[in-house]
Amino acid sequence: MKRRQFVGNAVVAAASAATVAACGRGRGGPQAAGSAAVVTGERVRWRLASSFPRGLDTLFGAAEVLARRVGELSGGQFEIKVHAAGEIVPALEVLEAVKLHSVDLAHTAGYYFTGKNPAFAFDTCVPFGMTVREQEAWLLKGGGLEKVRALYADFGAVSFPGGNTGVQMGGWFKREVGSAADLKGMKVRIPGLGGEVMSRLGATVQVLAGGDIFPALERGAIDATEWVGPYDDEKLGFHKLTKNYYFPGWWEPGASLSFVVNQRAWEKLPAAYKSIFEISAAEAARNMQLEYDHKNPEALKRLLADGVRLLPFPKDVMEAAEEASRALLQEFAAKDATYRAIHDHWSAARASLHGWFSTAELAYTKFVLRGG
Numbered sequence: 001m002k003r004r005q006f007v008g009n010a011v012v013a014a015a016s017a018a019t020v021a022a023c024g025r026g027r028g029g030p031q032a033a034g035s036a037a038v039v040t041g042e043r044v045r046w047r048l049a050s051s052f053p054r055g056l057d058t059l060f061g062a063a064e065v066l067a068r069r070v071g072e073l074s075g076g077q078f079e080i081k082v083h084a085a086g087e088i089v090p091a092l093e094v095l096e097a098v099k100l101h102s103v104d105l106a107h108t109a110g111y112y113f114t115g116k117n118p119a120f121a122f123d124t125c126v127p128f129g130m131t132v133r134e135q136e137a138w139l140l141k142g143g144g145l146e147k148v149r150a151l152y153a154d155f156g157a158v159s160f161p162g163g164n165t166g167v168q169m170g171g172w173f174k175r176e177v178g179s180a181a182d183l184k185g186m187k188v189r190i191p192g193l194g195g196e197v198m199s200r201l202g203a204t205v206q207v208l209a210g211g212d213i214f215p216a217l218e219r220g221a222i223d224a225t226e227w228v229g230p231y232d233d234e235k236l237g238f239h240k241l242t243k244n245y246y247f248p249g250w251w252e253p254g255a256s257l258s259f260v261v262n263q264r265a266w267e268k269l270p271a272a273y274k275s276i277f278e279i280s281a282a283e284a285a286r287n288m289q290l291e292y293d294h295k296n297p298e299a300l301k302r303l304l305a306d307g308v309r310l311l312p313f314p315k316d317v318m319e320a321a322e323e324a325s326r327a328l329l330q331e332f333a334a335k336d337a338t339y340r341a342i343h344d345h346w347s348a349a350r351a352s353l354h355g356w357f358s359t360a361e362l363a364y365t366k367f368v369l370r371g372g
Helices: 003-027 059-073 091-099 118-124 132-140 144-153 192-200 210-219 230-236 263-268 271-305 315-335 337-357 360-368
Strands: 044-050 078-083 105-108 157-164 171-173 187-189 204-206 244-247 256-262 309-312
Touching: 044 059, 044 091, 059 078, 059 105, 059 157, 059 256, 059 271, 078 271, 091 105, 091 157, 091 256, 118 144, 118 192, 118 256, 118 337, 132 144, 132 157, 132 256, 132 337, 144 157, 144 337, 157 263, 157 271, 187 210, 192 204, 192 315, 210 230, 230 271, 256 263, 256 271, 315 337, 337 360
Parallel strands: 044 078, 044 105, 187 204, 244 309
Antiparallel strands: 105 256, 157 256, 171 244
């Protein structure tokens, strides 16, 4: 959606809210503290399927923030009931559920669906890709969202940015990784194109939902896993099984999530409710990044105090992964015109954004963080 259109819708919603709030204060209808409600007279009930378990309160919580704000701003007329992974459909099947309209929307990561179309990776992130600010700039200002939405349209859906984790950690390994050769034969849980790269480096890759990772690591079905970062990883308890914690997550430098809405359900919404949804989704997305930035530092301290060893990936692992990533993206681009169009658009944006961030941002960060 173009910025002018979004702002226009928001203005309409705000005007409606002010009018309804003034008329409705005497009716005792539900009002959010500090918020005006928009009531159109139409009651809408949606079901949301999340790809994440309830225990991961920041990831799963983004959908709850969305639902709460939609309810508040609509005076309770537009209700979204949030379901955790597995309650309606398994975590990795939510896109199909949206397509079939067995749910109205999902909260998920596009790269879970690269088996359906490899270009879905750009909706989340690709190895050695963009940081959170770069990814958001490309999606929201650089035309990336329009490119991504064309992919979801093939599944009868429309997408909205649904949060970002920031740069992720490299994950938990039962055996130390001294060189790229140590990855050969290792069983690693890692999704998306990062998994493709790990496979090219010799690892045996598995894609598991969040709730399935701990038991797989515990019983030896996998030797290593990545998830997000200290706060979520601590909750999932990986540090109880191994103390080797690697960084950085070169495959997820700025992983963005999405709210994916059934196209027919979206088209039926009143205009005011569409604006309410867009505003609420933007708030939920922003809140996720703030939550991670706030919670990860203290979680990392707790993990280190519990004996976790913070280890950087060896240089040859980083170099081999970067080379394999570059080759992988180029191969996909050579095979498929749709993928190539998104890849080329994304690559141009990445080069421009890297040019800027490598000046003032990089110089300042390197200086102030020089002491650790």
